[in-house]
Amino acid sequence: MPSAGEFGFLAATLGELLAALPVTLGLFLASIALGGVLAAGLTWVRLRGAPWIARLVRAYVFVFRGSPLLIQMFLVFYGLAQFPAVRHGMLWPVLRNPFACAVIALALCTAAYTAEIFRGALLAVPVQQIEAGRACGMSGWLLLRRIIAPLALRQALPAYSTEIVLMVKSTSLASLVTVWEVTGVALRIISTTYKTLEVFMCAAAIYLLLNFAILRLIAVLEYRLSPQLRAAAPAARRAGAAAP
Amino acid sequence: MNIVSARNIHKRFGQQEVLKGVSVAANRGDVISILGSSGSGKSTFLRCINLLETPDAGEITVAGERIVLGAGRAARSTRLRRQIDRMRGELAMVFQSFNLWSHLTILENLIEGPVHVQKRARAECIAEAEALLEKVGIADKRDHYPAHLSGGQQQRAAIARALAMRPQALLFDEPTSALDPELVGDVLRVMRALAEEGRTMLVVTHEMSFARSVSNRVMFLHRGQVEAEGPPDELFRDPPTERFRQFISGHR
Numbered sequence: 001m002p003s004a005g006e007f008g009f010l011a012a013t014l015g016e017l018l019a020a021l022p023v024t025l026g027l028f029l030a031s032i033a034l035g036g037v038l039a040a041g042l043t044w045v046r047l048r049g050a051p052w053i054a055r056l057v058r059a060y061v062f063v064f065r066g067s068p069l070l071i072q073m074f075l076v077f078y079g080l081a082q083f084p085a086v087r088h089g090m091l092w093p094v095l096r097n098p099f100a101c102a103v104i105a106l107a108l109c110t111a112a113y114t115a116e117i118f119r120g121a122l123l124a125v126p127v128q129q130i131e132a133g134r135a136c137g138m139s140g141w142l143l144l145r146r147i148i149a150p151l152a153l154r155q156a157l158p159a160y161s162t163e164i165v166l167m168v169k170s171t172s173l174a175s176l177v178t179v180w181e182v183t184g185v186a187l188r189i190i191s192t193t194y195k196t197l198e199v200f201m202c203a204a205a206i207y208l209l210l211n212f213a214i215l216r217l218i219a220v221l222e223y224r225l226s227p228q229l230r231a232a233a234p235a236a237r238r239a240g241a242a243a244p
Numbered sequence: 245m246n247i248v249s250a251r252n253i254h255k256r257f258g259q260q261e262v263l264k265g266v267s268v269a270a271n272r273g274d275v276i277s278i279l280g281s282s283g284s285g286k287s288t289f290l291r292c293i294n295l296l297e298t299p300d301a302g303e304i305t306v307a308g309e310r311i312v313l314g315a316g317r318a319a320r321s322t323r324l325r326r327q328i329d330r331m332r333g334e335l336a337m338v339f340q341s342f343n344l345w346s347h348l349t350i351l352e353n354l355i356e357g358p359v360h361v362q363k364r365a366r367a368e369c370i371a372e373a374e375a376l377l378e379k380v381g382i383a384d385k386r387d388h389y390p391a392h393l394s395g396g397q398q399q400r401a402a403i404a405r406a407l408a409m410r411p412q413a414l415l416f417d418e419p420t421s422a423l424d425p426e427l428v429g430d431v432l433r434v435m436r437a438l439a440e441e442g443r444t445m446l447v448v449t450h451e452m453s454f455a456r457s458v459s460n461r462v463m464f465l466h467r468g469q470v471e472a473e474g475p476p477d478e479l480f481r482d483p484p485t486e487r488f489r490q491f492i493s494g495h496r
Contacts, residue, residue, distance in 0.1 A: 131296060132343035136357035136409055137333035139325060146360055150347050228346055228389035 009195065013202050016185055021206065023181040027099070027171040031106035032164060038107060039114035046119055057115070064112035070173050073105035077177040102174035106167065113163050121156035122148065154225050161218040165211050172207075182206055246305065247272050247444050248335065248413045250293050253302035255285075262288050263299070264468040270413060273442040277455035277476070280465035281491060286448045287340075289465065290417050293446065294335045295328050306331045307412045333361060336406030340418040342398040344390035350377065350401050351386045354408045362409070369408070376404040380434050396427030400434055413444035420451060452495045456480055464488050 046057040064072065080086045080095055094100045125148055133147040175184030186203040190196050249269035255262050262285045270276055280286040291297040293304060301314040309331060311324070344353050354373035358364045377383045380400040382393070390398055399419055406414055419435070420428045432454055439445060439458045449455060455462050456476045464472040464479075464487075472479060472488045483489035 126346075128339065128341055128343040129345050132337075132339065132345065135294060135296060135332055135337040135339075136405075137329045137361045138357075139329050142360060146356065147345060151345075154347065225347075228391050 006198075009193075010198060010202065013189060013195075013199055014206075016189060017182050017199075017202055017206055020180055020182045020185040021210075023099070023179065024168075024171050024210075027102055027106065027174055027179065027181060028168050030103045031110060031171075032167055034103065034107035035110035035114055035167075038111035039118055042111060042115035043118040043122065046115065047122060061112045061115055064109050065116075069105065069109050069170055070176065072109055073102060073173055073177055076105045076108075077101040098174070098178045102171075102177055102179050106170060106174075109170075110163060110167050113166075114160065117156050117159045117163060118152070120159070121152040124155045125151045154222075157218065157222050157225070161215060161222075164214060164218070168211055168214065169207060245308070246270060247274075247307060248293065248446070249305045250289075251303040251305075253289060253292050253299045253304075255288055255292055255297060255299050262468050263292065265302075266465065266468065266470055268293075268446070268463060270444050270446060272444055274461060275439045275443075275445045275447065275459040276461045276463060277459040278446065278448045278463045278465065279450075279452075279455060279491065283467075284465040285468040286465045287417055290415055290446060290448050294332050294337055294415060296337070304331075306334050329361075333357070333409055334412040335415055336409045336411035336413075337415045337417065338399070338402050338406050338419050341422050342390070342395070342402045344398055344402055344405070346390055349387050349389055350382070350393070353390070353401060354405050357405070357409050373404070373408055376407050377401070379407075379437075380404045381430070394427060395423045396430045399423065399427075399431045403431070403434055403438075407438075413446065414438070416445065416447040416449070418448050418450065420449070450495065452492060464491065 042057050042060065046054050049057070076095075077098060086092065086095060129147060129151060130143065133143045138146065171181055172183035174181055175187055178184075180188070182203055186199045190199050193199070246269045249267075251267045251269075252265045253263050253267070254265055266285070266289050268276065268278075268289075278286045278290065288297055292299045292302070295304070295311070299313050303313070304311045309327065311327060311331065344350075345356065348356060351370065351373055354376060355366065355369040358369040358372070359366050374383065374386065377386055380403055382397050382400055382404075385393055385397060385401065390401070393401065399422075403414075403419075416435070420431050423431065428451070432451065435445070435447070435454070436458050445459075447454070447459065459476055462472075462474065462476045462479050463470055466487055472484045474484070479488070480492060483492065
């Protein structure tokens, strides 16, 4: 039975760890956003670009999926700084910042995985439905926006939700390049209190809750996006309401 | 004046020459049935008319706008692409497997092209779409998704979607081939009503009774060429070639 003092410690620890949650969220959101944009570009090039540049994208995907994220992060943060050109270059204000380096490494890595998810989703869009779009005069951006992307998104969501959850957990690696996010703060508390079990349990609980919330959000999105997979809606429910 | 014409269309897939110079010209109100055994090139020909397949050579005219295809014509030029998009809007297509957009309701399927391609007012498109659904007999399916409809209902929705584009002519690519026999009748009834309204239609089909009683012209393709052509009465009463005679006797 833990004593009152122990409860006090747990509460204080949770408070300290939660104070670092914005940093974890920042790492996550920035890298998912950047990685998503990069992945969209990579997918486009892989499917539509010239053969040599498509091969380059394949090599990129292979390297970033095939090597440990931690090493990628070390290379960005410690490795690049070895080059005088980088230290004196325009990007140094960014590359000397641990948070920025962690975001870059996370984004580069998730882009490789996400590009593969996007590619699979695009290839799974039924050709007939694309053809129906062309047959009524759609092409290019309009066809992508109205037909291909909405269908691909529904295909991609289950796999992409896994990638998102993995990214939340991967932000903990940033603690090793001196970013004070949840795991980093946990390590710091442990180094002074030696209460490894309690502190790590609190940290794990925070990640668990965060991922639970994210997965619920995605589940709601998935449900909203797939009315065509459910039993026929009673006509009365939506009758009269104009199409969205 | 012809509403749609395709002249001397050639198409090859690799070594195989699928179309060896096929032509067709439809005036307003013409219903032309295109017959042929599988592999005769009839579906490819229809798809060449709205350029879902790019012919290797030939000339296509739709509502006075002409596209010439042949060696050296870059199909990727923006100007040509715009022209093709515009032309496709005038030629609505009905597919063998319906090809309704699965993420949109039936009503949304109908207004998609009018609203986003033709930029017409949404309210007007909805009113028109509802009238079209009424006409093909599935007004109650307005807010259902394609997956919730039977094949025959889906094909009627697809016909309504084609009509919603206010096209100059309708192209049908074996519209009843994917349907259960008892559902074919509903779709054919709708098509017959359209023909009676004076719509211009090009129909690739295996339905001999439709070709015979609804269309005013029949084309028979064999190995990428027109083997027989003419009004159905004459053609069916007195088959001009032995192959056509065999073909119709095999489809009775």
